[in-house]
Amino acid sequence: MGTEPLEVVKVREKFGEALKEVVYFRGEETLLLEPSGIRSICAFLKSDPEMSFDMLLDITGIHFQEREYSYEVIYLLLSLARKRRLRLRVRLGEEGEIDSVVPVWRTADWHEREAFDLVGIRFKGHPDLRRILMPDDFVGHPLRKDFPLEQ
Amino acid sequence: MHHPEEKIAPDPVMGETVTINMGPSHPSTHGVLRLVVELDGEVVRKVVPHVGYLHRGMEKIAESMTYHQFIPYTDRLDYLAPLSNNVAFVLAVEKLIGLEVPPRCRAIRVICCEIARISAHLLWLGTGALDLGAATVFFHTFREREILYNLIEMITGTRMTTSYPRVGGLARDFPDGLIPQLEEFLKTFPGKVDEYETLLTRNRIWLKRTQNVGKISGADAVDLGLTGPNLRASGVEYDVRKAFPYSGYEQYDFEVPLGAVGDAYDRYLVRVEEMRQSVRILRQAVASLPAGPVNADDPKVVLAPKKKVVTSMEELIHQFIIVTEGFPAPTGEVYHSVEAPKGELGFYVKSEGSKSPYRLKIRSPSFVSLQAVPLMAEGGMVSDLIAVVASLDPVMGEVDR
Numbered sequence: 001m002g003t004e005p006l007e008v009v010k011v012r013e014k015f016g017e018a019l020k021e022v023v024y025f026r027g028e029e030t031l032l033l034e035p036s037g038i039r040s041i042c043a044f045l046k047s048d049p050e051m052s053f054d055m056l057l058d059i060t061g062i063h064f065q066e067r068e069y070s071y072e073v074i075y076l077l078l079s080l081a082r083k084r085r086l087r088l089r090v091r092l093g094e095e096g097e098i099d100s101v102v103p104v105w106r107t108a109d110w111h112e113r114e115a116f117d118l119v120g121i122r123f124k125g126h127p128d129l130r131r132i133l134m135p136d137d138f139v140g141h142p143l144r145k146d147f148p149l150e151q
Numbered sequence: 152m153h154h155p156e157e158k159i160a161p162d163p164v165m166g167e168t169v170t171i172n173m174g175p176s177h178p179s180t181h182g183v184l185r186l187v188v189e190l191d192g193e194v195v196r197k198v199v200p201h202v203g204y205l206h207r208g209m210e211k212i213a214e215s216m217t218y219h220q221f222i223p224y225t226d227r228l229d230y231l232a233p234l235s236n237n238v239a240f241v242l243a244v245e246k247l248i249g250l251e252v253p254p255r256c257r258a259i260r261v262i263c264c265e266i267a268r269i270s271a272h273l274l275w276l277g278t279g280a281l282d283l284g285a286a287t288v289f290f291h292t293f294r295e296r297e298i299l300y301n302l303i304e305m306i307t308g309t310r311m312t313t314s315y316p317r318v319g320g321l322a323r324d325f326p327d328g329l330i331p332q333l334e335e336f337l338k339t340f341p342g343k344v345d346e347y348e349t350l351l352t353r354n355r356i357w358l359k360r361t362q363n364v365g366k367i368s369g370a371d372a373v374d375l376g377l378t379g380p381n382l383r384a385s386g387v388e389y390d391v392r393k394a395f396p397y398s399g400y401e402q403y404d405f406e407v408p409l410g411a412v413g414d415a416y417d418r419y420l421v422r423v424e425e426m427r428q429s430v431r432i433l434r435q436a437v438a439s440l441p442a443g444p445v446n447a448d449d450p451k452v453v454l455a456p457k458k459k460v461v462t463s464m465e466e467l468i469h470q471f472i473i474v475t476e477g478f479p480a481p482t483g484e485v486y487h488s489v490e491a492p493k494g495e496l497g498f499y500v501k502s503e504g505s506k507s508p509y510r511l512k513i514r515s516p517s518f519v520s521l522q523a524v525p526l527m528a529e530g531g532m533v534s535d536l537i538a539v540v541a542s543l544d545p546v547m548g549e550v551d552r
Contacts, residue, residue, distance in 0.1 A: 025483040026246050054373050057488075060499055060512040074499065076486060076514070080373065080387065083394045087486065107376030110522050118210070133203035133551060142211055143510075149215055 005029055007051065007086055015041055028087060035073075035090040039099040045077060045086070046104055053077040053086060056101070059111035061119030063144040070094045071121055075101070092121065100126040118143040168196055175204045179282045179537045182547030186524065186536070193533050198525045202518070205551035213511040217477025218244045218318055221511070226312040228496070228515065228549040231274050232267035233313045234303070235491045236549075241316045242397055243487035243498035247480050248318070250449060254441040256320050257399040262333075262436050263306070263315065264398075264489065265429040269340075270299040271492035272422045276347060279419075279541040283360045288350050295343050298336050305329050318478075319453040320446030330437060337430055337437070344426055351419070361416035365527035365539035368413060375526070376519045379494025380421045381543055385413030391490035398489075402439075403432045415542035422544070452478050477506040486514075493517050493544055515549035 004022070011031060012019045018037035023030040033041060045053040060074040069091035077086040092098055100123035101108045112123040113132040120141035123129055131138065140147055174185040183204035189197035209228075213221050225240045226233040238260045245252065252260075277292035300310045305326050307313040315322050351357045367377070372385040382389055390407045392400040408424035410417025446453045454473055455466035472478075480502040488497030494516025501510040520543045527543075528536045 026249065026485050028485060030484070055376060057376065057378075057495065057497065058499065058512065058514040060510070062501065062510045074484075074512075076497075076499065080389050085395075085486070087484075105376070106374045107519060107522065110518065131203075133206040135203070142208060147211075149211060 007031070007045070007084075010048070010051065011041060011045070014044060028085070030087040030089050032089050032091070035092055035098050038075075038088070038090055039101055039104065041088070042075070042077075042101045042104045051079065052081050053079045053084075055080060056105040056107050056111070057085075059101075059108060059115055061115030061121045061143070063119050063141075063146075065145045071096045071119065073098060073115065073121060095122075096120055097122045097124055099124050100129075102126055117141070120144060167191070173536070175201075179540065181278065181540070181545060182550075184521070184540070184545065184547055184550070186540075188533065188536065190533060195528050195531055195533055195536055198528050198536065200521050200524050202521060202547070202550050205547045207552065209552045210511050210513060213508055215507055217506050218480065218508070219473070219477060221508075222316070222318075223312060223314045226314055228513065228552065229271070229491060229493055229517070229546045230311060230548045231546055232271040232492045233311060234263040234307075234315060235267040235271075235489060236496060237313060237316045238264055238398065239487065239489040239491065239496050240498050241318050242489065243485060243500050244318045244480070246485045246487050247483065247500050247502055248452065248478070249481075250319050250447055250452060252320055252447050253444050254399070255324075255443045256445040256447075258436050258440050259321060259325060259445060260316060260398045261400065261403070262433060262440075265433050265436070266299055266302060266333075268429050268492045269426050270296050270303070272426050273299070275422060275492075275541075275544045276419075279544070280351065280357075282537050282541040283357070285351065285354070285357060288347060291343065291347055291350070295336075295340060302329065302333055302336070305332070317446070317453065319449055320444075324445045330440070333433070333437060337434055340430055341427060344423060348423060352423075358416065360534075360538055361419055361542065362414055363412075364415045364531065364535045365418075365542055366412060366414045367523060367527055371526060372413060372523070375523045377494070377523060378516050378519065379490065379492070380418055380425060381494060381516075381520050381523070383407065384410035384417035384421045386410055391488055391495055395488070397487070400432075403435045405429075405431050415538045418542040418544075479504060479506050480508075488514065491516060493546065493549070494520065496549070513549070513552050515552065517543075517545040517547070518550045518552075520545050521550060 008022050018034040021032040045051045055078040057076040057078050062072040071092040073090050075088040112126050115121045116129050117131040117134050168189050168191045170189050175183040185201040187199045209224050225236040228236045273292040273296040277289035280288035304310050307315040369385040369387045372382050386409050405428045408421050410421050450469045459466040460470045482504040484501040486499045488495045497514035499512040500508050503509040528539045
């Protein structure tokens, strides 16, 4: 594998145990993180001059059945200055709750609303967590694996 | 470039506000965007965008489809640049399965993406100007757009639902006679762009309607996740074609135009210049178009030529399996994005080893752009709200997915 990327070294140095695993696949790196640290790690990755992940491109929610975790939340970061991408992953239990990163990047607002709407993940501290693509009176979260494709 | 003018704040009407719906069916919303607007006289106090009216559950549908079956769905994202979406999706799948395509295929995909960019920008320019009352421009841009749609029809057999690329290649090579017609277009088109500019760039009314309207700073644009021309108009240099080149973009010489203040006028200037730069890329790609096959040599992913299918048992079996069952992708996840006409269009694909994605997430630039509407429009006039939406160039197919 050679030397570790700077992101990995710095996050491990600063947050230690919160970095649980690093996955390399097809030239992309994914950091598996402890969910409780998400907001402070994101704030660090954004503001640290050596990291400068100034843009959040996307947040993806994924639902799982019959595993030790029920949800994954994927954050896709981009550093404009360094032209680097970084993916963060957290795993959540059945409660599906995690701190919102809207205080770090404003763009997270709609992405988190979408992950709430379609997958059912709740973002604590989100300013206005309501459905975005489905109608307000819709029941259920269509991207969950137990939600049938045809209804 | 700019002569900033102080905006004169109109008198509010005695503090009494009216809430109105703009859309979901309104001629200037370019689809089914609904804006709930709180007005104080003609001043916009608050805008709340409501999206989802075109939600078709594409990401859910993808989870029960083979990778090839999903290509036609990508036509229906930004339906004004389907070729660009097709390319973005197949590139993501090729990254996931670790497949390289031949140089000719790469060059053809670049040509397709740039044709898509010009035609998408032509539609934006025509309808955007129409929204602001400059009706003439529409007739000019649609004249050239029609030539491009004829070329797209020659290449793909259809005008809008192109589905031309395949995982590992293309549905077919370029047809005979295409290149001369494309070259003819490239010869005449820059002169046409001059014509559009004659109508707008120094037109006093156009300047009044767009300068200092819907301004967004570079820092705000980054914080709100804007990409593409909307980001670059605010002076932030980020173009996926330059930052993370794909499909051989690093071979072509082109510039990335930037704006100065991030108003509707800058977004106009950036897109107009992008069309000229696309012409540059197209000329180079046409001149250096490599010979050779367009499909990768991977019989388990790429369909064999029909002649072989009907004469060889092995190819027949492969075709049967690819068509009826698809091909499995290794366990893993990738993100691949392209510089689509609207900005960074990315596909996140998570595979658990089966023939369908476990999760497919579409990062659509227009979805993100619309989040900037309140910041750009609040405090301005209601007529400027029309300019803001037009200048952001959203397309609801990819917002709602």
